[in-house]
Amino acid sequence: MKKYKTEDLRNISIVGSGSTGKTQLAEAILFSAKAIDRLGKVDSGNTVCDYNADEIDRKISINSSIAFCEWKDKKINIIDTPGYADFVGEVMGALSVVETSIVNVCASSGVEMGTEKKWEYVQKNEKPSIIFVNRMDKENADFDKVEKSLKEKLTPNVAPISIPIGSGSEFSGVINLITNRGMVKGKEVEIPEEMVTKTKEYREKLIEVIASSEDTLIEKYLEGQELSPEETRRALKKGIVEHKIVPVLCGSGLQNIGIDQLLDFVVEYAPSPVEVEGEVKIEPNGPFSALVFKTFSEPHLGIINYLKIYSGKISAGSNVINDTKSSSEKLGQIGFVRGKTRIEVKEAEAGDIIALVKLKGTGVNDVLCDPKNKVSLPRINFPEPMVDMAVYPKSKGEEEKIAKALSTANLEDPTLKFEMNKETKEMILSGMGSLQLEVMSRRVKARYGVEVEFRRPKIAYRETIRATADVQGKYKRQSGGRGQYGDCWLKTEPLERGKGFEFVNKIFGGAIPSQYIPAVEKGIKQSMEKGVISGYPVVDVRVTLYDGTFHEVDSSNLAFEIAGSMALRKGVEQAQPFILEPIMEVEAIVPEEFMGSVMGDLNSRRGRVLGMERDGKKQVIKALVPQGELFNYATDLRSLTKGSGEHKMKFSHYEEAPPNVTQPLIEAYQKAKEEGR
Numbered sequence: 001m002k003k004y005k006t007e008d009l010r011n012i013s014i015v016g017s018g019s020t021g022k023t024q025l026a027e028a029i030l031f032s033a034k035a036i037d038r039l040g041k042v043d044s045g046n047t048v049c050d051y052n053a054d055e056i057d058r059k060i061s062i063n064s065s066i067a068f069c070e071w072k073d074k075k076i077n078i079i080d081t082p083g084y085a086d087f088v089g090e091v092m093g094a095l096s097v098v099e100t101s102i103v104n105v106c107a108s109s110g111v112e113m114g115t116e117k118k119w120e121y122v123q124k125n126e127k128p129s130i131i132f133v134n135r136m137d138k139e140n141a142d143f144d145k146v147e148k149s150l151k152e153k154l155t156p157n158v159a160p161i162s163i164p165i166g167s168g169s170e171f172s173g174v175i176n177l178i179t180n181r182g183m184v185k186g187k188e189v190e191i192p193e194e195m196v197t198k199t200k201e202y203r204e205k206l207i208e209v210i211a212s213s214e215d216t217l218i219e220k221y222l223e224g225q226e227l228s229p230e231e232t233r234r235a236l237k238k239g240i241v242e243h244k245i246v247p248v249l250c251g252s253g254l255q256n257i258g259i260d261q262l263l264d265f266v267v268e269y270a271p272s273p274v275e276v277e278g279e280v281k282i283e284p285n286g287p288f289s290a291l292v293f294k295t296f297s298e299p300h301l302g303i304i305n306y307l308k309i310y311s312g313k314i315s316a317g318s319n320v321i322n323d324t325k326s327s328s329e330k331l332g333q334i335g336f337v338r339g340k341t342r343i344e345v346k347e348a349e350a351g352d353i354i355a356l357v358k359l360k361g362t363g364v365n366d367v368l369c370d371p372k373n374k375v376s377l378p379r380i381n382f383p384e385p386m387v388d389m390a391v392y393p394k395s396k397g398e399e400e401k402i403a404k405a406l407s408t409a410n411l412e413d414p415t416l417k418f419e420m421n422k423e424t425k426e427m428i429l430s431g432m433g434s435l436q437l438e439v440m441s442r443r444v445k446a447r448y449g450v451e452v453e454f455r456r457p458k459i460a461y462r463e464t465i466r467a468t469a470d471v472q473g474k475y476k477r478q479s480g481g482r483g484q485y486g487d488c489w490l491k492t493e494p495l496e497r498g499k500g501f502e503f504v505n506k507i508f509g510g511a512i513p514s515q516y517i518p519a520v521e522k523g524i525k526q527s528m529e530k531g532v533i534s535g536y537p538v539v540d541v542r543v544t545l546y547d548g549t550f551h552e553v554d555s556s557n558l559a560f561e562i563a564g565s566m567a568l569r570k571g572v573e574q575a576q577p578f579i580l581e582p583i584m585e586v587e588a589i590v591p592e593e594f595m596g597s598v599m600g601d602l603n604s605r606r607g608r609v610l611g612m613e614r615d616g617k618k619q620v621i622k623a624l625v626p627q628g629e630l631f632n633y634a635t636d637l638r639s640l641t642k643g644s645g646e647h648k649m650k651f652s653h654y655e656e657a658p659p660n661v662t663q664p665l666i667e668a669y670q671k672a673k674e675e676g677r
Helices: 022-032 053-058 084-095 115-122 143-151 193-212 215-222 229-241 259-269 400-410 434-449 514-530 557-574 592-604 633-640 659-674
Strands: 009-016 065-071 074-080 101-105 129-134 159-162 160-167 173-176 181-184 187-189 244-248 288-299 302-311 317-323 329-330 334-338 341-345 353-357 367-369 389-392 417-421 424-433 450-455 462-465 470-476 484-494 503-504 543-547 575-591 609-616 618-626 646-656
Touching: 009 022, 009 084, 009 115, 009 259, 022 065, 022 074, 022 129, 022 259, 022 329, 053 417, 053 434, 065 259, 065 353, 074 259, 074 341, 084 115, 084 288, 084 434, 101 115, 101 259, 101 543, 143 244, 159 193, 159 229, 160 193, 160 244, 193 215, 193 229, 229 244, 229 259, 244 450, 288 400, 353 389, 389 400, 400 417, 400 424, 400 434, 424 434, 434 450, 434 557, 462 484, 462 557, 470 557, 484 514, 484 557, 503 514, 514 557, 514 592, 543 557, 575 592, 575 633, 592 609, 592 618, 592 633, 618 646
Parallel strands: 009 074, 009 101, 065 334, 101 129, 129 244, 159 244, 503 543
Antiparallel strands: 065 074, 160 173, 173 181, 181 187, 288 302, 288 367, 302 353, 317 329, 317 367, 334 341, 334 353, 389 424, 389 450, 417 424, 462 575, 470 484, 484 543, 575 618, 575 646, 609 618
């Protein structure tokens, strides 16, 4: 295929709320550009970008998908992103490597909470943006209403570039406000008579917005002079790059209307990689450097790494280094990507997006560069997981397979975390939401033939005491020959919360020989780890060993270990034991309109609201909440806030748990003991 210089590249992401037509828009772009010869449909499961089984079954995007097309001597790389919050990591990766984001808005449902969230991400990345009002052919489509909500909810800088001819079943084309011409069925037409006045009003607003972006032009505009086509083009592009103007176009991805105009606009006004001043400047003539922004495992191919080249160019067979992991890599095939299809090329230029296969140990956020010129590139800031689930195999003995499969999944998706909880002895998979984890479980089954089930994770409760007790632990056993004898007296007393465990040796006069003291302490610690009343570790206790007896022949380390264990159990039982629960520090970030509902929900979870503070348009509610009350909180918070709420949490401290929490734990432990479990 044709070689493209950096200035002839356009990298765009398509972002927006879930199920609003993003993938259909990407499909229409590819079809209009003749990159594909058939317009697929999401409902039919035959689009280029949604090609995985999970996506076809659910009719939603789960992974970001890369596809390129060629239009008017420019190469356009498109990244179609998921709309659902569970897959936000895919969006973050895409936004980090494009120069322009197309924010897709449904003409019927308008600006949704998901749209506002994606708009926040786009603004944080400080990238130019274009808004495309899609689905103008849908019933109840209302461009004027959507434009008003764009100004109110997203930015006052929106400027319609095209307006629809009709709507719903009557939608037939668009009017380009820059050229002042209509486009119906791929043909340029005169503006319909009934739309002349409306078109004039919209065009005057557009020219005013463009003129307002430059001091010299606003003076000319206010003096009643017309802007030349060159002045209009230059000021519009400059305004877009500087975020002073957010152009709005419209059409229908399903009907392939308005797509040619969108492509023309992207080629003409969206910046090339060298025209955007980002954290890192694209250097076509520099030494090679690239960032891996996505990793995915394909059947029969293995791991595929997707990269954005930041400087220089790269050829197949080149030797590079992975600067992140201090390892070397030899590049095999270089591919330009169109969904699941890869078109092999011999080399690629700075600013381009490529796929590499069979790299040894390279993953997301790794930097590849010329061995002689190490570079530093900004890493993608992925969000922390918000949902934890315990993972169990449906068939016994497959724990190792699951661990291997989920560790690989963690490499593909940085918003997933997999670990073995040493305390609860559970495998824990953490992610952004239940849908993401469900999709991952299906992927594990498909790739590794292992079925898993998710359970509510165990909570790491603790036991402690509130009183003091003096107890004896005596172990005596005689079974012919040499016996076992160990005898110790302990004092157990509570420590300040968070102090852990303290062992004090006050043996004098050889009541217990010094060689047996460590064994007593070992036995105490073993019993503390196993728990006494509910099976959870005992904490915040001082144990003083102050007396005991021994036998010259029968005493041993084992005997004193058992004696220490017995004494600890007695001491805890007699010192008014109770259970502690972990308390989490929670920050819920929500729009002001949902504050009441969110605070009420936190109170229902036994939470204590500590305060509130404003963060831009949102409120941050800070609270202390028992961990046991926070299961599925991410999903519940999204439900309460129509998808706009998010939260952070971290461990704070332990507090005494109420009877309604502790009694079931004690009863379950006692029952398990009786049954020999």
